[in-house]
Amino acid sequence: MTEPVLELRDVNKSFGPIDVLHDINLTVKAGEVLCLLGDNGAGKSTLIKTLAGVHKPTSGQMFMDGKAVTFDKPKDAADRGIATVHQFGGTFPLMTIGRSFFVGVEPTRKIGPFKVFDRKTANETAVKAVQEFGITRIDDGDRLIGGLSGGERQSLAIARAVHFGARVLILDEPTAALGVKQASHVLRIVLEAKKRGIAVIFITHQVTHAMAVGDHFAVLIRGAVAANFMRGEKSREEITDLMAGGEALADLDTAMEGYMETHEGHPPQPASRATVA
């Protein structure tokens, strides 16, 4: 149980001369939610693409259950149980729930010599899978994905990944485009997936959402892990500070204070007004 499902050791990734990831060391255990925090451009997407087999690390190694693994293509990662759910969940808005649930692994039944797509089984399985996650409003597998709300789509995509035996679930900003209520649905589903013993990697820049579900947090800054801590070790303010690049914000603070001291407590004028004066 204590052995991590997925482990990265000194992973580096560079595109030509540009280093995107520096010496990333991360572990995630079964039934644990690892929150990956970071500002835009911190390397979050490169990291998850590396985990999902889209990119190959330039150096360093990945381990699953303690054994070294390399992924040549996304399918290799998927076959080992690493599933990625993207921001908008279902990517086929014009396909039905049943059909998109089984893209690539369609159930078939035999009619004479022909293998026929089994729509009934596909729809029933898809609806059942998503209802087990508590989304009871999805009850007709013939509905189009495009007709679902953002939260429902995310839930469906997560339910799909779990149904197909995901062991590591990578959620790429699942709550970014959602309202408060929808986001809480998705967070509840993240907890449900965790309860089932799945290792969840939850990428977000919303600290509130991360703190609601996370067991383990890692903050990425300019492609390096700037902080790696467990639940309860840091406060929300500390995390926010870290994400914004801590020092930079502190520098800005002292600069402001210094200016106000020498200017009788006035903050700096906006540039346009300053030139007029």
Add this chain to the structure above:
Amino acid sequence: MYNFVVGTILRRPEAGAALSLILVVLFFVLFGGVDIANMLGAASWVNFAANLGIVAIPVGLLMIAGELDISIGAMIPAGSMTISILSGHYELPILVGMAGALGLGVIVGLINGLLTVRTSVPSLIITLATLVAMQGIVLSASVLLTGKASVPLAAPEWTKAIFGQLIGGSYQIIILWWLAFVVVAWAVVHHSRFGNWLFAMGGDKESARNPGIPTTKMAIWLFILSAVSASFVGMCGAILFNSAQVSGGMNYIFNAIVSVVVGGVLLTGGFGSIIGIFFGTLTFAVVNQGIYFTDIDRNWSSLIIGVMLLLAVLMNNSFRNLAMTYSPRKPAVKAAVTNPSKA
């Protein structure tokens, strides 16, 4: 229950096409003074629909998959010229001529497909290039080899019976080929795994590739299918009419695209149906040929087609939005919470 039935029918991709067909026939009956039994029984529009339909189906499949093939415009005369030059001018066995015509389709389809999957150039541009190139090849090859732009062909009886017969004196046998093609395509697209891959591929190529769908292989096969279908139509024409011309075929490009779009296929891929393409083709044929049975001047037919295309696309759009938001159990609640994303 009534609401359920109407909703289920309207959210199907072919709803718009079926409605267009009814509207066009109604229009002809009401304003054209057409004798409906006389028009529907006529061979001219059915023959027209069959020739067009055999090309429209693969064009529609490509469109569902997110690609486009306009080189069909050159492949129809290419197919008829190949069989006529080989079996007519050089008097080779008809099977050689047929193999040549269909084989040329395979080659051009392969070129279109390989170029599309290997480069990032849109398939519209690639097939535009092969369209123009094939026109040049057909014309120069014909003049170089035979010295003429029109080549006679005397096909043996058995080939005429299979590919170029007139049933009942006026119905081309290609109608049966078309209907068979529709049935096979319908079964494959809507009731096989391949069909699901096709829609996934047109919906989002990247997401379709990740679970292991062979999108490049499928694209190449679809291009081959469309080029072969076009040269098949040309081949049947040559066998039926005992000759082939280098010109002609260009009309098929727009006719096929109009039929497919009227049939409810989304130009950007991921949505459509074979039954819709079938109705779209019928509708187009009725407007194009049925107008001879009306009091309306023939010159108006293009206007009617233009208006019909616009109406059908608008209808298809609203039906698609309906399909997105439609839930048969509790439609009122769903309509309020869902946000139909732009298609």
